[in-house]
Amino acid sequence: MSTSPTAETQPASLPAAESDLTTKQRRILAYLRDQVDTQTYFKSRLIADELDMSAKEVGANMTPLVQGDMDLTVEKWGYSSGTTWMVTM
Secondary structure, three states: OOOOOOOOOOOOOOOHHHHOOOHHHHHHHHHHHHHOOOOOEEEHHHHHHHHOOOHHHHHHHHHHHHHOOOOOEEEEEEEOOOEEEEEEO
């Protein structure tokens, strides 16, 4: 059985807001969920380093997380030597 390399599979158990996210957005969300207990503020460049993305990719993919109905609250907090995000549960 083969799938198209451009097709994204959506796990059936995802909440509706999450099922609309791209693979990169879900990776960022999973990283934030994993780290939010020990950290509240995240710089785009540090998330990018952890997920093998560019800071620009992280920033561009944060919009649905900020606007979405997630179990985390994500707010653009500041821009001092890169964008900082405040993340709370």
